[in-house]
Amino acid sequence: MLFTPRFEAFHPPHAPGRLFRALALAGLTLLGGCSLVPGYQTPALPLAPQWSAKDPSATSADAAGGAWWREFHSTELDGLIACGLNDNYTLKAAVSRVDQARAIAQVAGAGQYPNLSLGGNYQRQNNYGTTKKSSVFAQATYEVDFWGKQRATADASQALANASQFDAQTLRMTLGASIADTYFQVLSLQERVRLAQSIAADASQVLDLVQVQASQGAVSNLEVEQQRNAQQTFQAAVPLLQQQLDAALYQLAILVGAPPEGFKVQQAGLDALQVPQPKVGLPVGLVRQRPDIQAAEARLISANFDVGVARAAFLPNLSLDLLGGIDTLAGGHIWSIVGSLAQPVFSGGQLTGQLHADQAHVQELTASYRESIIEALRDVETQLSAARQLDQAYTLNQSAVDSAREAARLAQVRYRLGSTDFQTLLVVERTQYQAEDSLLQVRLQHLQAAVGLFRAIGGDFGAPTLAATPSSPSQVPQS
Template sequence: MTARPSRLFLPLLLAGTALLTGCAHGDYGTTTSPVTPQAAWQRADASVASTPWPAADWWGGFGSAELLTLLGDARAANPDLAAAAARLAQADARARAAGAALLPTLGASAGLSRQESDASGPGGRSGRTSSSLGLSAAYELDFWGANRAAADSAAAGVVISRLDQETVALTVTAGVANGYFQVLSLRDRVRSAEESLALAERVMAVVDARYRNGAATALEVAQQRNALVSQQAALPALRQQEVAALNSLAVLLGRAPADLSVSGTGLGGLGLPATGVGVPADLLERRPDLKAAAVQLEAAGADIVAARAALYPAATLNLSGTLTGAGLSSLVDAPGAVASLGLSLAQSLFDGGRRRAQVEVAQARRVELVETYRKAILTGFSDVETALAQARNTESQRRFQEEAVRLSRELFRLAETRYREGAVDLLTLLDAQRSLLSAQDQLTQVRLAEMQTAIALFRALGGGWSAA
C-alpha cells in the first residue's frame, strides 16, 4: 500500500520549518544624544520652570471658544494632515512588505491531462488520464541579518512617519492659532484707524470753523485735510490684510474662503495660557522632530547591517512535493508522492566594489544623521531659549506700550483743547494725533506678538502633553 503523502511530506516540511528562523533584532549602534543637555533653561523664570510641561488643553488658556472650534476643524480637514496620514499609511505598507522577507514563500500547482491513441483492436481508441498536485516553499536563510535589518529599518520608517505626522499637526495647530489672532489683531487695527479717522474729522471741523472765523489760515486747513486723507488711505490696506489673513486661515482649515466666518472682533478679553517648560533633557522626549531624528539613526544602523550582509553568500532553502495519480480519484485514494528538500548558496565573486561602496555609503549616511540630530537638538534648545526671552520682553513691551497709549491719548486731549483756545498751532495738534494713532497701532501689534510668542514657545517645547 502506498504511504500517505502526509507521512512523506510532513517530515521534510517540519525539517524546513526548523531552519526558517531569522536572526534576532540586531544591534544597530547607539542613539544616545550627541549633546549633553544643560540642567535648566537659562531664560526661564523660576515660576515657569517649576511647572513641568504645557498641558494638553493648553489652548483653552487663551479664553476663546471659537479658537478651540477652529483647531478641531483643522484637525479634521487640513490637507497637510490628510497628506501626512497618507504618508503614514504608505510607510506601514512598506514595513509589511519588508517584513514579508522573513517568511517563506509558498506556491501551489495542479495539472490534469488526457492522452488519446488509436488502437487496431476492438474499440479502436484508448485513453489515459493523469493528474498532479504540487506544493513548493522557498526561504532565504537570514544568517547575516539582512532581512531582519531591512524589516527593522522599514518599521523605523513607520515610527518616523508617525512622528512627522505629529510635527505636521503641531505646525498646523500653531498656524491656525497664529492666523486667527492675526485676523483679530487686524480688526483691532482697523477699528483704531477708524477711531483715529473720526478724531481727524473732528479736528478738521475745528480747523474749518477757525478758518471761517479768521483764526486759522488756509495752510492749516490744507495740512489737516492732508492728514485726514492719509488716514483714509491707510484703511483699505488694513482691510485687505484682514481679507488675506482670513483666506490663509481658510486654507489651513481645508475650506474655501467663502465658507469661513470668524466672529471674533479683536484681541481684547483674551488671555495667555500658563506655559511650563520642564528641563532641557525632557525636550528630547517631547519634540516629535527630535524623536524622529533619533529613530532615523537606528534605521541608518539597520541599513548598515543590511549593506554588510550583502557581502556574504545568500542561502536559500527550497522544499517541494508532488502528488501524482492516474485520475482525480487516485489523488485521494492512492497517489504517488515525491518530495525534495534542497539548500542553495549564491555569492557574487566580482562586482567592481559596488557592494563595498554601498556599505561605505550607509556608514557615511549614519555619520551625517548624527550631525543632523546634533544640530536639531541645538536648534531645539535655541528655539526654547529664544521664545522664553521673547515672552519676557514682549510682556514688558506691552506694559510700556499701554502706558504710551494712555499718555498719547492725554496729550491729544490737551493739544486739542489748547488748539481750540488758540494757545498752540495746528502742527502741535497734528503731532499729537499722529502719536496717538501710532501708539494704538503699535499696542495692537505688541499684543499680537505676545500671543504669537506664547504659541512659539508651545511649539518649541513640542506641544502639550497629558499625564499619561
C-alpha cells in the same frame, strides 16, 4: 561560488510530514543566528541644567502636553483648531504618507517569512486512447536569515515608518500653532482697521473745526491742508489694513480645511483672550517631547540597520525551495528540495561602496540629529525671551497709549480755547494713532510668542497622537 544540491524522489505518504517538520526545525535554528547590525546608542549632546532666558524665580515643573490652545480661553479658537486637525488637507496627506510608510515596512518585513503557494494541473489526451493526468502541489520558498539581513531590512523600514509618524505629528504641532497665530492676526487686523477708521473720523471732525476757523480768519489755509493731509493719511491706512485682514482670513480658512468664500470669525478683538505662561520643563525633557527630534532619531536608527544589511551582503546566502504534492498518474506523493548557497566573490567594489555609503549616511544623520536638538533648544530660548520681553513691552505700550490719549484730549480742548497752536494738535493726533496701533501689534506678538513657546516645547505631545504608538519592528505580516 554557487552550490545547488537537488533531491527529487517518490516517497511513502508519511515522508513529506517529517520533511516539513525537519525544515521548520532547521529554519528556527538558523533564525537564531548572528546579527551584523552595529550596536546603537543615542548620540550624546551636553544639555544645560536650566534655560538661559527663563525667569530665575520660575519653577522647573515638567512641561505639560495636551490641548494647549485652551489656555487662551477662546471657544472659537478651540473649534477652529479642532476643525483644522480633522479637515486640513495637508495633514490628511501626511496621514496617508504614514499609511504608505507602514505598508512599505510590511513589504520589507515579508522577506523574513517563507513564501507559500498552492498549485495544480490537469491534462487529458485522447489520440489513440484516454490518458488523464492531474497533480496538486504546494511550494514553499524561504531565504534563511542567518546573518540577520532580512530582519535588519525590516527594522530599517519600520524605523522609517516611525519617522513618518513623527513627521505627521510635527505637522500637526505646526498646524495648530499656525491656526492660532493666524486667528490672532485676524483679530488684531480687525482692531487695527477699526482704529484707523476711528482716528480718521476724529481727524475729519478736527478738519471741520479748522475749516470753520479758517473761514473766520483765525487760521490760514496752510493749517487746513495740513489737517486734510492727516485725515487722508489715516483714511488711506484703512484699505491696506483691510487687504491684510482679508488675506489672513482666507489663509485661516485654508488652514482649517474650509473654502475662503464666506468664511468669517465671530470674536471681535484681542481683549477677551488671556496670555498663558507655559511650563517649559528642563532642556533634557525636550528630546522626549519634540516629534521632529524623534523623527531625526528614527531615521538615524534606520540608517544603522542599513549598515547591518550592507555587512550581511558580503556573506553567503542560503535559500531553500520545497515542493510537495500528489500525482494521480504515478499514484503517490512527490516532493523535492532545492537548496541554493551563494557567496559573493567579486562585485567590482559594489558591496564595499554600499557599506561605506551606509556608514557615511549614519554619520550624516548623527550630525543632523544633534543639529535638530540644538535648533530646538534655540527655539525654546528664543520664545522664552520673546514672551518675557513682550510682556514688558505690552505694559510700557499700554502706558504710552494712556498718555497719548490724554495728550490728544487736552490738545483738542486747548486748541478750541485758542491756548495752543495747530502744530501741537497735529503732532498729538499722529502720536495717538501710532501709539494705539503699536499697542495692537505688540499685543498680537505677545499672544503669538505664547503660541510659539507651546510649539517649541512639543505642542500637544502629552495627548494620544499619530506618533504616540509607533508599530514595533518586524511584525508578522498579514495576508
